[in-house]
Amino acid sequence: MKSILFNILTCNRLFYLKNCLDxxxxxxxxxxxxxxxxxxxxxxxxxxxxxxxxxxxYNVEVKKFTDRTRNELYRAMNWAVKYARKQGFDIINFIxxxxxxxxxxxxxxxxxxxxxxxxxxxxxxxxxxxxRRKKDGVGKLKxxxxxxxxxVILCNKRMVDNGFTxxxxxxxxxxxxxxxxxxxxxxxxGFDKHPGRYxxxxxxxxxxxxxxxxxxxxxxxxxxxxxxxxFDCAYVRGQLRIGKYFSPPSRFYxxxxxxxxxxxxxxxxxxKKFSFIEDFCEAHxxxxxxxxxxxxxxxxxxx
Numbered sequence: 030m031k032s033i034l035f036n037i038l039t040c041n042r043l044f045y046l047k048n049c050l051d052x053x054x055x056x057x058x059x060x061x062x063x064x065x066x067x068x069x070x071x072x073x074x075x076x077x078x079x080x081x082x083x084x085x086x087y088n089v090e091v092k093k094f095t096d097r098t099r100n101e102l103y104r105a106m107n108w109a110v111k112y113a114r115k116q117g118f119d120i121i122n123f124i125x126x127x128x129x130x131x132x133x134x135x136x137x138x139x140x141x142x143x144x145x146x147x148x149x150x151x152x153x154x155x156x157x158x159x160x161r162r163k164k165d166g167v168g169k170l171k172x173x174x175x176x177x178x179x180x181v182i183l184c185n186k187r188m189v190d191n192g193f194t195x196x197x198x199x200x201x202x203x204x205x206x207x208x209x210x211x212x213x214x215x216x217x218x219g220f221d222k223h224p225g226r227y228x229x230x231x232x233x234x235x236x237x238x239x240x241x242x243x244x245x246x247x248x249x250x251x252x253x254x255x256x257x258x259x260f261d262c263a264y265v266r267g268q269l270r271i272g273k274y275f276s277p278p279s280r281f282y283x284x285x286x287x288x289x290x291x292x293x294x295x296x297x298x299x300x301k302k303f304s305f306i307e308d309f310c311e312a313h314x315x316x317x318x319x320x321x322x323x324x325x326x327x328x329x330x331x332x
Contacts, residue, residue: 033062033138033193034118036109038102039126040069041265041332043076044276046126048259052281054087056130056255061138062122065090065112067105070097072332097267103205103233106190110204113196120145122193127259127322128157131309132286134255140175141193144249147175151182152246155192157256161305162321172301179252179301187238188248202240209233253298257283257310261317261324270332272324278314 035053039046046066053064066080066089083089092108094101106123113121120141137156144154168185188194190211209231259282263272286294290309297304307320318325 031061031063032118032142033120033122034109034113034116034196035062035064035122035124036106036113037064037066037124037126038069038105038109039066039071040097040101041071041073041270042126042263042274043071043073043079044274045259045262045282046071046076047079048277048282049124049126049128050083050089052130052285053124056133056285058135058138059087061135063090063116063118064088065092065109067109068093069101069105070094099210100205100208100233102190102211103209104207106233107204110196110199114199118196120193121196123191125191127262128191129257129259129281129283130255131158131257131283132255132291134253136176136178137251137253137255140178140180140251143175144180145193145195148173148249150245150247151249152198152241153188153192153194153248154180154251155189155248156251156254157192157258158254158306158309159250159303160258160322161307164303164305167303179298180249181252181301183248183250186248188241188246190234190237192248198241198244198246201244202237205233206231206236209236250303252301252303253294254304258306258322259283260306260310260322261312261319262322263324263326265332268331269329271327271329273318273326273328274330275315281313282315284311284313 037049068080068091080091084091094105098104109121141154144151168183171182171184173180211233263270263274286309294304294309
């Protein structure tokens, strides 16, 4: 029985969705997982045809929302959690469409299940490369290993809106608030620190982290990560796509890791060190303007 649901969340970034889904198809054992795509009313030409093709070819489940709302990310995540509970999944892996699997490591699925089985206080596992710019704020770490792979518990960090997550947690927290949004938010109060249009708005990730913190759930990270993240990418705000947006000139935006680079990753793992997006994610056939997450370009197109 498939016990892990991969939930891809997307909106008007078809090139990124294709990149993300193609990497899962190539680097993850599809016999072990179910894929669910939650699409927040993408109107980009070709998206519906593409999702229909993936649905028939790889048994990908698609939930297409037919409108846009400010809380659409968490509306989609709530829908995915209900689907996971109804279908009997124990684990849901939330994946934004700008993530990309970098190499095949089938063991990470078994490890996720074992971590949750052996460490009842761990509610979430991230198997993605870390951002170097965030390393100084990582806080206290507690190390452990599963089947020879090193993990760390982020003692001072709360749970987030991506990664392998226990489905049962949502029985305790309840669903995301109907007015929760994915922008703004104060990490302590759950509201934006600055006055203006973000003031008084509940940030969904902050809300979830706070509710899990109350119940003493912790987040863990694999020190042998196999998932990268796009940098210099366009982002969607309302009806606008902002930044440089183009199809990948190679099969993937990010060059999959070679055996030698996987060896480099393993050496850092063996030394119990984090591995960083900026060091291991390499643009494949294109030239980024920044190694940060969002494109520096102010170019925008209506979608």
